[in-house]
Amino acid sequence: MYLDSTKKAELFEKYGKSVKDTGSAESQIALFTFRISHLTEHLKNNHKDYNTERSLKRLVGKRRRLLDYLIKVDIERYRAVIRDLGIRK
Numbered sequence: 001m002y003l004d005s006t007k008k009a010e011l012f013e014k015y016g017k018s019v020k021d022t023g024s025a026e027s028q029i030a031l032f033t034f035r036i037s038h039l040t041e042h043l044k045n046n047h048k049d050y051n052t053e054r055s056l057k058r059l060v061g062k063r064r065r066l067l068d069y070l071i072k073v074d075i076e077r078y079r080a081v082i083r084d085l086g087i088r089k
Contacts, residue, residue: 002038015084025066025073026081032063033085 011034013019016027039056043049067087070078081087 003035007034015081025070026077029063029066029070029081029087030085032059032066033087035059036063 008031009019011030012021012027015030016022016024021027036056036059039052039059042052043056046052067078067081070081
């Protein structure tokens with residue numbers, strides 16, 4: 001599997017406050033970004049996989065909503081996440 005528990009723990013440790021910090025916006029955005037990049041690579045090879053395309057669109061929407069939340073709550077945290085993950089608006 002492309003996303004096992006050790007990879008999740010590594011993402012949460014790097015972008016969250018700790019390994020167990022799965023609820024912060026930063027750690028969720030990092031997890032969604034990892035999944036989005038994986039699905040994007042999958043769709044490059046399997047362009048007729050419409051279920052995966054739908055899932056990708058839903059993940060992008062979830063990440064966008066979390067980023068919008070971060071803009072409202074704390075613009076500095078938003079800028080840090082964007083810079084660390086290399087996301088562009």
